[in-house]
């Protein structure tokens with residue numbers, strides 16, 4: 217039987233992941249087109265002065281034990297990416313300048329004993345929730361469940377931070393079911409970690425695997441549009457007008473850009489467009505990467521809570537106000553996870569945080585202020601850091617938007633209430649035959665990159681069952 221010709225648009229985790237699975241099966245002739253020169257979309261990494269920099273700011277929920285590792289297992293190349301776990305020493309919360317190791321040092325949060333007991337009860341409730349109950353918890357928020365246990369602002373700030381780190385949305389938007397599922401998975405696998413060589417090493421391994429199995433990958437190769445004829449995807453059109461014919465087209469570009477710009481809205485029924493238009497993205501984020509002349513920290517991951525008045529924080533964000541010191545900042549000390557990420561004797565620290573929505577009139581001055589606000593948080597976390605800086609580089613949501621579109625959001629279409637389970641965006645296109653969507657948008661479960669890898673695994677199963 218002849219192989220089916222598959223064209224994939226985009227080398228993000230979803231695109232390169234499904235490409236690796238399809239090429240390895242031997243049933244498909246895979247060609248992948250990536251518009252950027254870097255492989256991996258939001259997961260890409262690059263070099264600067266001997267330091268390995270990720271475009272994003274990453275820690276991976278379940279490392280080799282999650283969906284990202286599962287793809288490499290399925291193609292028989294599990295050791296093409298090596299992981300460093302981040303649980304020893306355990307991640308630390310920096311609460312208003314004070315370091316607190318959870319759960320051991322919970323008293324460091326300054327809470328009365330009865331509140332600490334409530335936190336434990338809440339967490340136990342979340343972790344012991346049977347999967348059969350998840351469906352009924354899809355419409356309830358983490359905030360509302362937490363309120364049954366504690367109305368304390370600090371307690372809320374701790375669990376709000378986790379919502380913002382996992383799903384990059386607020387605790388009022390986070391469904392209990394998704395929070396429970398992801399929390400339980402992390403506690404079970406204990407695989408929280410970082411891929412050696414940077415996050416880009418994961419999609420790079422997938423691309424290597426595609427090539428090893430006879431597929432082709434083209435970089436700097438933007439797809440202009442999908443060739444749709446009589447309601448069927450027949451291939452793609454490159455920038456120079458050349459048509460690449462295909463039996464199957466898979467878009468990793470995201471559901472909305474694929475429909476709006478690549479396939480074209482005229483092919484879609486009004487109710488499908490209405491549903492698509494309603495989806496909301498996760499928050500936008502910015503990252504600061506800091507190269508230091510010597511190690512100043514032996515930690516692997518610090519999560520910074522600068523404030524616990526979350527309602528006020530959210531209101532300021534809505535108004536586009538940037539605080540003096542940004543709160544909810546995640547700081548992986550990359551060189552303690554991957555010593556080869558920087559020259560010997562140096563240190564590399566990342567910081568990342570959300571700011572949403574980005575005001576329509578945000579200009580250079582606004583983004584400069586955001587950078588300073590994030591750096592002020594880093595100075596609270598690592599006092600004296602400014603004396604050791606060789607250089608620092610800031611990637612704002614503007615740059616992320618420029619590279620990957622979708623307003624520069626962090627995850628993709630978010631896992632907020634009303635957008636999970638049966639309400640996730642479609643993977644099998646409902647209007648254009650032979651067109652499929654494979655990105656974090658169409659993933660079902662998981663955090664960030666693992667949501668995109670989940671999409672790759674699910675789409676592979678769908679195509680193989682046809």
Ligand SMILES: Cc1cc2nc3c(=O)[nH]c(=O)nc-3n(C[C@H](O)[C@H](O)[C@H](O)COP(=O)(O)OP(=O)(O)OC[C@H]3O[C@@H](n4cnc5c(N)ncnc54)[C@H](O)[C@@H]3O)c2cc1C
Pocket residue numbers: 225226227228229230231249250251252256257258259271272273274275276277437438439440468469470501502503568616619620625626627628654655656657663664665666668
């Ligand atoms: C700042 C930041 C921090 C993050 N932190 C974490 C974290 O700590 N942990 C975690 O797990 N995840 C994190 N994420 C999220 C994670 O990176 C994303 O959810 C995931 O990588 C998305 O993968 P994807 O498959 O949806 O594709 P994307 O990364 O969106 O890639 C899509 C690809 O398609 C390409 N493309 C689009 N249109 C075309 C076209 N017309 N022609 C050719 N190519 C095209 C794009 O160039 C891009 O390479 C973070 C993201 C960011 C930005």
